[in-house]
Amino acid sequence: MGDKIILEDKFQKRIDAGEKIEPKDWMPEKYRKTHIRQISQHAHSEIVGMLPEGNWITRAPSLRRKVGLLAKVQDEAGHGLYLYSAAETLGISRDQLFDQLHTGKAKYSSIFNYPTLSWADIGAIGWLVDGAAIINQVMLTRTSFGPYARAMVRICKEESFHQRQGYEIMLGLANGTPEQKEMAQDALNRFWWPSLMMFGPRDEDSPNTEQSVKWKIKRKTNDELRQQFIDITVPQAEYIGLTIPDPDLKWNEERGHYDFGEIDWDEFWTVVKGNGPCNKERLQARIDAWDEGSWVRDAAMSYAEKQANQIGKEKLAS
Amino acid sequence: MGKSEISKNEWPLYEIFIRSKNGLEHRHAGSLHAADAEMAIENARDVYTRRQEGVSIWVVPSAEITATQSDEAGELFEPAADKVYRHPTFYDLPIELKHI
Amino acid sequence: MSVDRYILSLSDNSMILGHRLSELCGHGPTLETDIALTNISLDLFGQVRGFLSVLAARQGSDVTEDSLAFLRREREHFNCILTELPNTDFAHIIVRQYFFDVFHKMQLEVLQQSTDQDIAAIAVKSLKEAKYHERFSQSWMLRLGDGTEVSHAKMQVAVNTLYPYVHELFDLTEWEKELIESGVAADTETIKEEYYRLIHQTLAQANLSTDGLSNRYAKGKHGMHTENLGFILAEFQYMQRAYPQMEW
Numbered sequence: 001m002g003d004k005i006i007l008e009d010k011f012q013k014r015i016d017a018g019e020k021i022e023p024k025d026w027m028p029e030k031y032r033k034t035h036i037r038q039i040s041q042h043a044h045s046e047i048v049g050m051l052p053e054g055n056w057i058t059r060a061p062s063l064r065r066k067v068g069l070l071a072k073v074q075d076e077a078g079h080g081l082y083l084y085s086a087a088e089t090l091g092i093s094r095d096q097l098f099d100q101l102h103t104g105k106a107k108y109s110s111i112f113n114y115p116t117l118s119w120a121d122i123g124a125i126g127w128l129v130d131g132a133a134i135i136n137q138v139m140l141t142r143t144s145f146g147p148y149a150r151a152m153v154r155i156c157k158e159e160s161f162h163q164r165q166g167y168e169i170m171l172g173l174a175n176g177t178p179e180q181k182e183m184a185q186d187a188l189n190r191f192w193w194p195s196l197m198m199f200g201p202r203d204e205d206s207p208n209t210e211q212s213v214k215w216k217i218k219r220k221t222n223d224e225l226r227q228q229f230i231d232i233t234v235p236q237a238e239y240i241g242l243t244i245p246d247p248d249l250k251w252n253e254e255r256g257h258y259d260f261g262e263i264d265w266d267e268f269w270t271v272v273k274g275n276g277p278c279n280k281e282r283l284q285a286r287i288d289a290w291d292e293g294s295w296v297r298d299a300a301m302s303y304a305e306k307q308a309n310q311i312g313k314e315k316l317a318s
Numbered sequence: 319m320g321k322s323e324i325s326k327n328e329w330p331l332y333e334i335f336i337r338s339k340n341g342l343e344h345r346h347a348g349s350l351h352a353a354d355a356e357m358a359i360e361n362a363r364d365v366y367t368r369r370q371e372g373v374s375i376w377v378v379p380s381a382e383i384t385a386t387q388s389d390e391a392g393e394l395f396e397p398a399a400d401k402v403y404r405h406p407t408f409y410d411l412p413i414e415l416k417h418i
Numbered sequence: 419m420s421v422d423r424y425i426l427s428l429s430d431n432s433m434i435l436g437h438r439l440s441e442l443c444g445h446g447p448t449l450e451t452d453i454a455l456t457n458i459s460l461d462l463f464g465q466v467r468g469f470l471s472v473l474a475a476r477q478g479s480d481v482t483e484d485s486l487a488f489l490r491r492e493r494e495h496f497n498c499i500l501t502e503l504p505n506t507d508f509a510h511i512i513v514r515q516y517f518f519d520v521f522h523k524m525q526l527e528v529l530q531q532s533t534d535q536d537i538a539a540i541a542v543k544s545l546k547e548a549k550y551h552e553r554f555s556q557s558w559m560l561r562l563g564d565g566t567e568v569s570h571a572k573m574q575v576a577v578n579t580l581y582p583y584v585h586e587l588f589d590l591t592e593w594e595k596e597l598i599e600s601g602v603a604a605d606t607e608t609i610k611e612e613y614y615r616l617i618h619q620t621l622a623q624a625n626l627s628t629d630g631l632s633n634r635y636a637k638g639k640h641g642m643h644t645e646n647l648g649f650i651l652a653e654f655q656y657m658q659r660a661y662p663q664m665e666w
Contacts (some may be wrong), residue, residue, distance in 0.1 A: 024387060050444035057440045061657035061666035062484045063470070066440070067463050073443050074456040078365055081449045085349045091408070094351060095328045119657055119666075153350070166332065169666075177664055200351060285445070293447025295572065296508045299565025300353035301327045306564070329448065348448055353561070360554060361450040364457050 015215060020146040023089035031215060035145050036090050036219060037106070040097045043083035046109035048101075050076045052116040052291045053125060061119055068165050069122060081154045086147035102287050104274070111194050113276035120180075120187035126166015127236070128188075128195040132229050134163060136199075139200040139225075144216040165201050166179035167236065181241075182217070188237065196260075197268045230258050265287055330379055332358040334366055337374035346374050352377075420593035421534065422473060424603050425638055426486070427496035427594075428529075429449040429469035429589075433487065435501040435518060436462030452605035454554060457513070460630055461547040465540065472536040492648055493641040500583040502638070502646045509562060509569070515660055516555035517580060521587045523548040523604075528604035537602065556620055563624025565605075570625060577626050584617075586636035591649055594639075 008028050009048055014021070048074050057073065059314040060066035083310075084094045100106035111129050116122065137159065139151040173184035200206055212218040220228070237244050248261035270276060329351040335344035347366045352358035360376035366372065398404075419501045436551050439459035446452030470483035500518060500587040505511050529541035590598070597603035621628065657666070 024385070032529065047449065054444035057443055058437060058653045059656045060663075061464060061488075061661070063467050063487050065666055067460060070440055070443060070456055070460055074368070074453055074460070077444070077446075077449050077453050077456070078368065081365060081453070082348055084449075085331075089348070093328055149523075151348075172412060172666060177660060177661075180664060182417075187556070192465075219419070220333060272664045289445040289447070293451075295566070296447040296451075296562070297329065297353075298327065299569030300357065300561050302569075303561040303565040304354035329440075340561065352450065356557060357561075359448075360454065360557070362452040365450060368453075368457070 002137050012214065015144045019144075020149065021144050022146045030211075031145075031235075032090050034211070034215070034217070035148065036087055036092055037152075039083055039090075039145075039148055040089040040092075040100065041107050042108075042225075043080045043087060043097065043103045044106055044161070045112065046076045046080035046083060047106045048112045048286060050080075051282050051285055052100050052112055052114070052278070053122060055116050056119060056122050060122075072126070072162050072165060075158050077095050079151075080275075082154055084150040086145075086151045089147045098286075098290060102283070103292060106130065107272075109198060110268070110271045110276060112282060113279045114190070114194050115278050117189060117190070120170070120183040120185050121191065121303070123166050123169030123184065124187035124191040125171060126162055126164075127170050127193050127260075128166075129198070130163040130166055131233060132195050132198045134159060135225055135229055135232075140217070142216065142219070145309065171243070172241050174242055184240075185242055188242050192245050193263060193267075194271075196226055196230070196263055197271075199223075199229065201268070204316070227257055229261055234258055293313070329353050329362065332362075333380050333383060334358070334362040335376040335378070336362070336366055336372040338371055339373055346376065347371070349380060355379075385400045421602055422477070423468050423496060424595055424597050425473050425537065426490075426494075428493050429466050429473075429486075430497035431501050431518070431522070432462040432469075433466045433480050434495070434497040434512075434647070434650060435464065436460075436502070437654055438505055438514075441505060442511070445569050455511070458551050458554070461544075461551070465544045465547070468540040468543070471629055472540070473646060485659070488655045492643055492651060495647060495651075496639050496641060498586045498589075498640040499636040500581070500586065501645055502579065502644060502650060503580065503583070504646060506576070506579070507572060509572040510579065512555055512558045513573065513576040513580050515551065515552055515579065516620070517557050517584050517617065518587075519548060519552040519555050521609075521613060523552050524609040525606060528606075528609065532604070535603035557584075558621050559626075561638075563621075564628045573624065573626055575622065577628065578631060580627050581631050582634040583636050585633045586638060588613075589636070589639055591639050593660075 011026065011028060011031075019306070049072055053069065053073050053076075057066065057069055060069050067262075086095060087097060088094060097106070101108070104124075120210060134156070137152055137156050141149055143149045143152070170184055170188075173180040175181075195294065203221045203223045205208060206222050209218060209221050213221075234244060234249065237258055248259065248262045251257075252259045274280075330353075331349050332352055332355070334347045334350050336347040337344045347386075348359065350361050350365055352361050357376055359375055362375045362377055363372075367375070436459045439455050439462070442452070443456050443459070444452065446455055458547050466487065467483055470486045473486055474481045475482050500514060503510070503514060523545065526541045526545040530545065531536055532538040532541065559573075563573045564570070588610050590606065598605045620626070
């Protein structure tokens with residue numbers, strides 16, 4: 001027991017000194033479990049996140065928008081892949097991680113349980129949802145677990161165009177016809193509060209924060225990050241003439257931050273617990289893709305084995 | 319809700335190495351799953367060179383890699399730490415000398 | 419003008435097949451395959467933009483790549499029927515892709531020498547992409563044809579459904595024949611034999627048969643489509659129709 005405490009102490013000192021932890025290094029079991037959970041949750045969010053946006057690929061309003069959106073949703077598949085790979089270094093397979101998603105054991109970001117009802121939602125997601133995600137992700141490029149930090153570096157590099165794309169869509173709509181502006185405002189109205197919920201419960205309701213900060217999975221608390229997002233985003237909305245749907249929102253000179261209204265935490269927990277507008281549909285879409293792909297995956301393996309045997313035989317014969 | 323089963327034969331993992339341009343070495347880009355090496359090359363092309371990141375790809379089954387264990391790191395790497403004579407800055411030369 | 423129609427027919431093959439592939443984004447059998455199919459879709463839409471921006475510039479006034487892409491009616495589309503057939507399952511997706519890719523590659527090879535400079539330039543660029551598409555779809559033809567019993571059976575069903583539409587790829591319309599004379603269009607008669615040789619070689623390697631299959635009525639290049647196209651366009655054109663004359 002004493003040995004374990006010494007090891008854990010040494011481990012924490014390495015992290016404190018800014019060293020990275022690599023997969024084969026000794027690590028506390030809790031560190032491993034927490035990372036599998038957090039990285040896979042992040043990966044699941046990327047691939048479930050493909051669905052609400054994928055919803056509009058076939059209906060994109062112009063060719064330029066269509067290829068931009070296709071490339072973006074494809075990037076999300078890539079990001080999911082990088083993250084699953086990072087989780088796999090901790091000794092769990094991608095199939096096992098998928099199984100956790102499909103059976104409801106693993107979570108993904110609740111924001112993707114909201115429907116995309118108009119083209120403007122694609123703009124709102126890029127601007128707000130990716131904007132909120134970037135704040136988290138930039139922080140994670142310096143997290144303690146090496147494979148996770150490296151995946152985040154790659155993701156952040158690729159992701160920079162996503163938010164720009166989203167904001168550009170909103171900018172175009174806000175400067176467009178009255179119908180387009182209305183579409184943009186409606187999307188902002190629907191996505192504003194769920195975007196704020198992306199940062200998680202209030203600090204006093206978030207028991208894991210302290211441990212996460214110690215391991216550098218987090219460098220700021222939920223409430224700090226939420227405030228940072230609001231402070232960045234409000235002027236962006238003003239710039240394009242859209243109104244944030246929060247009557248209590250106003251600049252607080254003394255704090256140097258915006259004050260904002262109360263989040264509907266009942267809604268937050270309803271969606272987290274699986275009863276949001278699209279939870280069932282999103283999960284079912286992933287399960288269907290997996291089940292329908294099963295014969296394809298099996299066939300490819302079977303073919304590869306046959307080929308390998310064939311080559312083996314030829315080598316023996318020669 | 320539909321069933322979802324873990325397949326008994328998951329596609330194996332491959333490590334992907336990319337040469338970003340001629341004259342540079344291949345560097346580890348990440349990993350991915352593929353049924354065979356041929357597919358691993360194609361997947362690597364689609365996953366890791368979407369933004370023209372490469373001119374050449376190596377793929378290696380992850381299971382084929384032999385690695386040092388981190389608890390051996392001390393005996394393997396620390397002995398090199400005091401062999402400063404392997405580094406060019408160990409040798410003092412007059413600063414007027416250039417290009418050496 | 420017949421050259422305009424020819425450009426549209428080249429573009430429509432890529433556009434409608436690109437659309438079918440874009441429907442799959444997020445639903446592939448593995449993440450890796452999902453990404454690969456989306457890449458093909460992106461390549462095809464890239465070609466569409468190349469063709470349609472050339473055509474828009476030639477037609478002038480207020481014609482744009484988007485007015486050409488989104489504002490034509492069903493009968494004004496000239497893609498081959500093969501490209502509009504649905505994503506029934508992954509076997510259909512691969513067989514459809516392979517039959518098209520081999521043709522596409524060979525057609526582009528010829529078009530590199532088109533007397534129409536714009537068409538030739540797009541062909542040079544697109545050929546590299548088409549070669550990769552063929553490599554991808556051919557390797558999957560073998561994997562699935564010669565994979566498991568289940569995959570083989572599914573592939574045979576897909577071949578039975580799709581092979582009867584392959585002949586239309588070589589259907590030469592009257593307006594196309596004129597353009598072949600002037601060296602603008604590709605004379606697909608010259609590649610037909612090699613095409614069939616190649617696909618039959620792959621089919622044989624994949625243990626797939628075309629015995630007893632007969633050609634089906636297919637006049638997509640004449641603007642006569644299956645009922646599929648109307649639904650594709652209803653989705654594809656939705657925004658431009660619901661919100662006419664707007665910038666996006």
